[in-house]
Amino acid sequence: MSTARAHLEVLPRSIQLVLWLGLLALLAFPWIGSDFYAQMVSRMMILAIFAMSLDLLQGVTGLVSLGHAAYFGLAGYLLAFMTPPGEPVSLWWTLPLAVLGSGLAAAVIGFFVVRTQGIYFIMVTMAFAQMVFYLFFDNKVLGGSDGIYINFKPDAVLFDLENKQVFYYFTLACLVGVYLFLRRLLWSPLGRALNGIRINEHRMRAMGYATFGYKLTAFTVAGAIAGLAGYLWGAQTGYVNPELMGFHMSAHAIMMVILGGMGNFAGALVGAFCFEYLLHLFKDLPTVGSFQMGKHWQLWMGSFIVLVVVWAPRGVLGLVQRLGGDRDA
Amino acid sequence: MDLANFLIQLLNSVQYGLLLFMLAAGLTLIFGIMGVVNLAHGSFYMLGAYLGYAFCAAWGSLTLAIAGGAALSVLFGLLLERLLFRHFYHRDHLDQVLLTFGLIYIFEEMRSILWGDDVHGVPVPAALEWSIPLTENLSYPAYRLFMSGVCLLLAAGLYLLISKTRLGMKIRAGAFNRDMTESLGINIQLIHAIVFAMGVGLAAVAGIVAAPVSSVYPNMGSQVLIMCFVVVVIGGIGSIRGALIAALLVGLVDTFGKVLLPQVASMLVYVLMALVLLWKPQGLFKQ
């Protein structure tokens, strides 16, 4: 793995500062930004939850999954199936149900997938995700390639999710909740076992740990949290389609996690924001001469990714650590 | 389905399978020998196809296009290996995934800047533009037979190279134990460069040869990429023989699936992969 010290249970000061500043900015944003940008930041927060769930799998347990988006999209679809076309559905039972649904799917698929190692694991996770993708893509009953619309945001009774600001803060609350939950998990015996498995699975097995069970647990929990993100995504955009479960979505998640720095969840969070922001930036580039820089955003994005991998393998937070003067960074 | 129909569908499966094999062979070599996960393999296929289209348009001959495209892509492969991939052999699979995903973006844009976003056809060479009548209604295009022939030839060549030549011996040794091979005085860096260039070349030539049949269009790489990976995983990473068998299997399942079970046709290949992995977690012919 590229990082050693980033998988800290106590984050270095520099990173903590970044997180606190970020939280303050997020809290204040809806008051100073426009509706459109508040929605964009909402989306970034949802993707941050998605990225953190992948970090549990990838950064902490060392399992690289190219099919994590399947659980993300699945929850969105569950919301779509549960929401009738003419009225909203209650948040309080659909959210847990969707999260449970994604978790269950992850448990079932994980049972088959977790027994493989290394490259095979990567490929098999992708294969299963593709299977789920085609299941939805080819069947009109499940919406087909055109997807399904969710015409009403879930009804929360106590607060109105149709109000964009309320939705924003609800998403922020979920983000903070997931972050705290995952960090607590890192401290727990489960978290320490997962870290151990990443570092050396054979040794863990020799010490008597049933690594299969631990890995499956990580896979399931990660899937469930991805489901939470997917549910929020469906609620926010009001539309789900098979692409949400596809290869590209999974690859984006991987990039967000790596971009930020793996293993401590803060990295995944920062990575998601950076990635989405960069995407937005690149697509809006002006035209220089006759060359439309914005049109060729993939060139800039691709180059940026390559540069990050070559020069900043520990991601943005790795850089921050170095700036912060941590000696082992 | 009557016998004639069945046999023709079998022929279709084999032809599709052989094309997949050409792509998968390059991928499995790069995987197996250098341990590099290369998501950009589909992009090499696409670049080859576009090169073939450009050369064909410029020189009017598919044979020349294949030769020119092969040469150029091998050179490109050598360059890419030297500048980028070489530094990633010891890196994490994750970093490789990220790197090659970034490359996919870059190659797509290169293609867009060089050749635009249109769909293009590549003419079948006049010598091969006929069809063999098989039933009263159906003929089989000669060009597809040619394609299968080229793939088989390359398969044979690859087999001979790997198992009967000194270079092949060195390649196998390097895959088995890199450090030991190096300490025996063999230039492992050169071997890696050659293998990588060969992989790129195979993918590119597959693209050129398939171009008259599949047309040349943006994003054509990503569709074959996933199929390629499935073939490599089923066959076993690093095994050329495995790639061949797996490719033929995938061709069969895909072709007959489309005809017999259209509702689940797309899923079948992945179900096949899952089943194979349950039975043999490392693929059919793991080295």
Added chain:
Amino acid sequence: MTTRRLVLTRSAAVIGAASTGLLLPEIARAQSNKVRVGFMLPYTGTFAPLGVAIDNAFRMALDEQGGKLGGREIEWFKVDDESEPSKGVENASRLVQRDKVDILVGTVHSGVQMGIQKVARDSGVLSLIPNAGVHAATRALCAPNVFRTSFTNSQPTRALGKVMVDKGHKKAVWITWKYAAGDEAFEGFKESYTAAGGTIVKELGLPFPNVEFQALLTEIAALKPDAVACFFAGGGAAKFIKDYAAAGLKGKIPLYGSGFLTEGVLDAAGPAADGIYTTLHYSDSLDTARNKAFRLAYAKTFKLQPDVYAVQGYDTGLLMIQGANAVKGDLSNKKALYAAMESAVVDSPRGKWSMSKQHNPVQDIYLRVVENKENKVVGVAAKALADAGTGCRMA
């Protein structure tokens, strides 16, 4: 400065800059009297040439009449939708909420169109559809602020059925991609073909955008129908035509299709396409003064030959000009604006057409046959064909 303070100030600076970066465009957008036109089209990917054609032709239509809308200057915005349905809502929101466009022109891909439709219905922005033929936009999800200047997916094929039966082909196989456009095209074909007395022997489909036709072509040969009808477009269409010929079916089993089969692909398809009959609301070879003038002007300005997509983009411009002129540039006068656009008759290169109550073109569908890389018009397959518009609660 201590290291900690350095990190603190640097991080604050970065986060501050990022937030400002997001806010800046807001502040910079001063008030102006310009009409904001936003394009949401595919500028990258397989459909990019279509997006570019629509963009070009729309601007040409406006330039021909002075480059203004109802006397007002125009400010252009554009978003590349990449033909990605999952980003449809997001991209449309960008134009509507961030750039605050008055008119949204888009798009090509039906899946993306559904995203635009959602935003259009929620926000009430004037939405002009220059291509996407998805039924719902002028049926179940129709809206007073949504106008289409192209076609519905079933319109071209609704004119096809009778043509085939008249030529004596009573048993046909249908083949297409399994997605909205393919399914809806089939709807039109099925209705007209069975109504005229034909029987559909089998309905074949493959996932979009798969182009491995061999297995299904073999199947078609085994079924031995009188004719084959299909819907394919773009690169897939070229390949299908070539594969059909290479499998020896050309000449033995006549091939028919919705006109998109032979639009923009005849160069790539070559002689394999000769003799294919298609139905579409336009043809390059339409021998009218209006069409000839349009084609000349487009070719001169953009050094490209125009196609049906360009015509649709052009007509979108013409429609908008009529609407804007009727309200003298006051686009906030929605009632008058919509009324003007509803009653508009567009003098298009495809022939004159008018708007249906559901805001879809009522137009002639031409029968064309491919001859020497050209779609030659051989007649009118259906005159003044309107879309059924079932489920639209506006009419």
